[in-house]
Amino acid sequence: MLLDLPRRSPAVARLLLIGPGIAVIGLFMLIPLGLMAYVSFLDRGAYGGVVWDQHTVEAYTSFLFERNLDDSLTFNTDYLQIYLRSFLLSLSTTLIALLVGFPVALYMSLAPAKWRNLLVFLVTVPFWTNLLVRNYAWILLLRTNGLIDQWAAGLGLIGPGESVSILYTPWAITIGLTYSFMPFMVLPIYASLEKLDFRLVEAAYDLGATRLKALARVIVPLSLPGIAAGSILVFIPSLGSYVTPELLGGSKGLMIGNLIQLQFAASRNWPFGAALAFTLLAMVLIAMVLYLTRFRKLPE
Amino acid sequence: MDSPPQPGIHIRDMVKVFTDDQQGEVRALDNVSLHIRSNEFFTLLGPSGCGKTTLLRVIAGFEQPSQGRVLLDDLDVTDQAPYRRPVNTVFQSYALFPHMTVAENVRFGLEMQKVDPAAAERRVAEMLELVHLTGMERRKTGQLSGGQQQRVALARALAPAPKVLLLDEPLSALDFKLRKGMQIELKRLQQETGITFVFVTHDQEEALTMSDRVAVMKSGKVLQIGTPEEIYRHPVERFVADFIGETNFLPATLSTEGHPAVFTVGNAGGFTVRAEASQLDQRQGSQVTLAVRPERTFLDPAGHGEGLSGRVETVVYFGTDTLYHVRVDGLEAPLTARIQNRDNHAPDIDEGAEVRITFPDDAVQVLKD
Ligand SMILES: Nc1ncnc2c1ncn2[C@@H]1O[C@H](COP(=O)(O)OP(=O)(O)OP(=O)(O)O)[C@@H](O)[C@H]1O
Ligand SMILES: [Mg+2]
Numbered sequence: 001m002l003l004d005l006p007r008r009s010p011a012v013a014r015l016l017l018i019g020p021g022i023a024v025i026g027l028f029m030l031i032p033l034g035l036m037a038y039v040s041f042l043d044r045g046a047y048g049g050v051v052w053d054q055h056t057v058e059a060y061t062s063f064l065f066e067r068n069l070d071d072s073l074t075f076n077t078d079y080l081q082i083y084l085r086s087f088l089l090s091l092s093t094t095l096i097a098l099l100v101g102f103p104v105a106l107y108m109s110l111a112p113a114k115w116r117n118l119l120v121f122l123v124t125v126p127f128w129t130n131l132l133v134r135n136y137a138w139i140l141l142l143r144t145n146g147l148i149d150q151w152a153a154g155l156g157l158i159g160p161g162e163s164v165s166i167l168y169t170p171w172a173i174t175i176g177l178t179y180s181f182m183p184f185m186v187l188p189i190y191a192s193l194e195k196l197d198f199r200l201v202e203a204a205y206d207l208g209a210t211r212l213k214a215l216a217r218v219i220v221p222l223s224l225p226g227i228a229a230g231s232i233l234v235f236i237p238s239l240g241s242y243v244t245p246e247l248l249g250g251s252k253g254l255m256i257g258n259l260i261q262l263q264f265a266a267s268r269n270w271p272f273g274a275a276l277a278f279t280l281l282a283m284v285l286i287a288m289v290l291y292l293t294r295f296r297k298l299p300e
Numbered sequence: 301m302d303s304p305p306q307p308g309i310h311i312r313d314m315v316k317v318f319t320d321d322q323q324g325e326v327r328a329l330d331n332v333s334l335h336i337r338s339n340e341f342f343t344l345l346g347p348s349g350c351g352k353t354t355l356l357r358v359i360a361g362f363e364q365p366s367q368g369r370v371l372l373d374d375l376d377v378t379d380q381a382p383y384r385r386p387v388n389t390v391f392q393s394y395a396l397f398p399h400m401t402v403a404e405n406v407r408f409g410l411e412m413q414k415v416d417p418a419a420a421e422r423r424v425a426e427m428l429e430l431v432h433l434t435g436m437e438r439r440k441t442g443q444l445s446g447g448q449q450q451r452v453a454l455a456r457a458l459a460p461a462p463k464v465l466l467l468d469e470p471l472s473a474l475d476f477k478l479r480k481g482m483q484i485e486l487k488r489l490q491q492e493t494g495i496t497f498v499f500v501t502h503d504q505e506e507a508l509t510m511s512d513r514v515a516v517m518k519s520g521k522v523l524q525i526g527t528p529e530e531i532y533r534h535p536v537e538r539f540v541a542d543f544i545g546e547t548n549f550l551p552a553t554l555s556t557e558g559h560p561a562v563f564t565v566g567n568a569g570g571f572t573v574r575a576e577a578s579q580l581d582q583r584q585g586s587q588v589t590l591a592v593r594p595e596r597t598f599l600d601p602a603g604h605g606e607g608l609s610g611r612v613e614t615v616v617y618f619g620t621d622t623l624y625h626v627r628v629d630g631l632e633a634p635l636t637a638r639i640q641n642r643d644n645h646a647p648d649i650d651e652g653a654e655v656r657i658t659f660p661d662d663a664v665q666v667l668k669d
Contacts, residue, residue: 197395206382
């Protein structure tokens, strides 16, 4: 009787099929997320952790305001500045990844079919090593007297003993992030370029378009879904990145990820850490909604 | 030996070899030379894979020939990039830009020529009117029917006023009725605009009805160039005769040399015809093939007079005509006679009837095999 139910009722059958998926998402995503949301509205414990029955919006208040000794609030842009810097760094990372990644993806999609799978495989090779190792490799390259300094000196671009001084600057972070997330840019663009009908490009040439015009008027517009997907996939993880700014950014290179980590570790202010995380989440969600309303209507 | 300067497209000694992994070398064009006159409706006709598209792509500039030159009004354009040539293409797949509206598609070529926006706007309207698509300006191309897409492709290619329009089987995706309509419209457009049309098709009827001249191609070679009537009435090769319309092929023996020469058809009866065979170097007694169109093949009741004797195998009524398939002893395939129906009645010849087959001298074409 009971085992018969799925066959007789499609609704039950459907529930049984999607049930496990929902359970996994609920258990491992929604519950921890909900817990952290709750934590962000609690009072901080004296030695880390939280006081579970003290509800307050203090964590969100202190994102924008500093509380003076007399309990009055002063507008404080310290944290906003870190967010702004993170956004700008992620934005430049995304732009550079796009400028480098698009030609790579175009080259891949124009390669003979038999080489393409190999090229896709090669793009993913950096993922095979640990993120930490890759960032340490960049330290070796960028540090004073590192490989880049030696090459620059060898080429006579800098004097002996001088340094191009890139490490521990925002540039180092941008380089590291661009390198780390490049495949996320290349692969979606490649996917949409591979679907592109190159007879359309021929049609553009036929009508008098130069290569550059054909690129701007036909290839780029038709690969916009891939460009958008790649940009999101680079921008969002850059925004929340932790390891790269920690290793390559030095003391002034604090990004949102490092700030949050700081609250949970050294500062022992869990509610504030949670609030910072949810502020970021809200910003990303708003950006996503804007993106979806903008690009949803594009052709396949 | 260069021809005196003449406007139009000159294709000289064109060879295009593709190297393919599986098949090795493919000679898609094998020493093609032809001259397409200005303002002419010129058709490339041939079976699939004979090199029609390749020839168009060489003219457009998408394909670099292995050998040979392309001249456009006596200007050698062989090494010119496609976007520099005053040649536009209506692609077989239409290749309309899916992210643009109908009007934007048509305007594209004008924008590339940096035509002043107001003038471009007028030209777009004019083109859309020409192809009867006024009012469709803001539609996306994906929302159009096949015939409408085809007309957008046409308007887009015509808008920049090219010297030459290349059309690669533009009608093949359309259903019969739409196709007939578009054939007439295309012909009208060509006459109105005075642009040279190079039209590709593998439909012989389409080629005959629309073209000023036709080039019949096979395996990368041009077999014959001529007006539809020349090609239909005087095919030079068996392939051309067979490909264009229906044809009866008859083995014959040259019995008396001369102009015209006399041929004896078949082995029985000693039926003779006279035909001009000057393009062939034939001697008395040599074997040739004669081609006769079904509508010029006549049937008479058996008995008196000369002719081939045969037996009617099948009778097919076609409304305006009746087709008779007649089995003749000693011939592999039955002969076909197409006889016009008088007063909508088929002639009184039934299946199984014994008949005599004749044809007038001027219906006979002597072929080289
Ligand atoms: N890019 C290419 N690479 C290799 N071989 C090719 C290429 N393009 C065409 N060919 C070969 O050249 C020959 C002529 O091709 P083409 O496309 O010109 O034929 P077509 O007459 O247009 O045929 P269809 O009527 O089927 O369109 C064919 O054998 C084809 O396989
Ligand atoms: Mg073709």
